[in-house]
Amino acid sequence: MHARSTISYFVKLLVCLTFVTYAAAHNTPVKAVAVLTGTSGVSGTVYFQQDKPHSKVKITGTIQGLTANAKRGFHVHTFGDLSGGCNSTGTHFNPFNQTHGGPNDPVRHVGDLGNVQTDNNGTATLNFEDWFISLRGHLSVVGRGLVVHAGTDDFGKGGQSDSLTTGHAGARLACGIIGKHKIFYSAHKLTPAQILYTARTL
Numbered sequence: 546m547h548a549r550s551t552i553s554y555f556v557k558l559l560v561c562l563t564f565v566t567y568a569a570a571h572n573t574p575v576k577a578v579a580v581l582t583g584t585s586g587v588s589g590t591v592y593f594q595q596d597k598p599h600s601k602v603k604i605t606g607t608i609q610g611l612t613a614n615a616k617r618g619f620h621v622h623t624f625g626d627l628s629g630g631c632n633s634t635g636t637h638f639n640p641f642n643q644t645h646g647g648p649n650d651p652v653r654h655v656g657d658l659g660n661v662q663t664d665n666n667g668t669a670t671l672n673f674e675d676w677f678i679s680l681r682g683h684l685s686v687v688g689r690g691l692v693v694h695a696g697t698d699d700f701g702k703g704g705q706s707d708s709l710t711t712g713h714a715g716a717r718l719a720c721g722i723i724g725k726h727k728i729f730y731s732a733h734k735l736t737p738a739q740i741l742y743t744a745r746t747l
């Protein structure tokens with residue numbers, strides 16, 4: 546093989562490998578998990594999954610120890626900081642400086658996931674999707690706080706002094722940090738190059 550065609554071959558190979566690595570890493574589902582704890586007997590485990598970069602995020606899991614047959618405010622808060630309990634998680638995650646709203650409102654905080662519905666044993670079983678939050682990029686909710694409240698989120702429409710900031714959802718009963726879930730590294734058998742690429746872009 547001539548030197549020029551050898552170089553051309555390796556350039557093509559490199560371009561191809563880069564593309565395959567990029568595509569594989571980009572289309573790998575990202576999963577996250579938050580374990581909710583607190584001082585009020587409320588606890589839970591909540592899973593997040595985003596299949597592709599701009600896909601909606603699927604939210605599943607259970608939260609127990611809540612009031613029976615109630616709707617309870619449920620949000621992503623700004624900080625994954627539990628050093629002073631749930632109060633250290635800050636305000637609702639709001640990177641676009643909007644007012645508080647419901648999950649289906651066009652104007653809302655990114656973190657406004659609405660309410661969870663409990664059954665007659667005080668357990669909420671979560672299974673819904675959200676288009677505003679993401680598990681990738683610089684607006685990712687990974688590393689931030691997840692909070693369940695003592696009251697119902699009024700979606701900003703209750704006319705209370707804190708309706709447009711917190712939905713008047715009341716005390717923070719339990720919270721956790723949204724962390725990376727292991728499926729991302731193990732179940733998909735990524736090559737080291739893909740792991741490096743994806744770790745950089747997450």
Ligand SMILES: *[C@@H]1O[C@H](CO)[C@@H](O)[C@H](O)[C@H]1NC(C)=O
Pocket residue numbers: 609610666667668
């Ligand atoms: C009700 O919830 C509690 C946890 O809060 C659990 O220990 C108990 O098994 C549940 N009971 C039923 C009937 O599901």
Ligand SMILES: *[C@@H]1O[C@H](CO)[C@@H](O)[C@H](O)[C@H]1NC(C)=O
Pocket residue numbers: 629630632
């Ligand atoms: C959290 O903030 C609320 C409202 O300001 C306050 O009542 C509560 O005592 C605080 N909790 C902790 C653990 O500091």
Ligand SMILES: *[C@@H]1O[C@H](CO)[C@@H](O)[C@H](O)[C@H]1NC(C)=O
Pocket residue numbers: 642
């Ligand atoms: C956020 O919005 C409020 C009211 O809409 C405004 O007063 C404030 O200056 C805004 N903050 C930033 C950083 O844009």
Ligand SMILES: [Cu+2]
Pocket residue numbers: 618619620621622637692693694714
């Ligand atoms: Cu909240």
Ligand SMILES: [Zn+2]
Pocket residue numbers: 620637644645646653654656657710711712
């Ligand atoms: Zn909000």
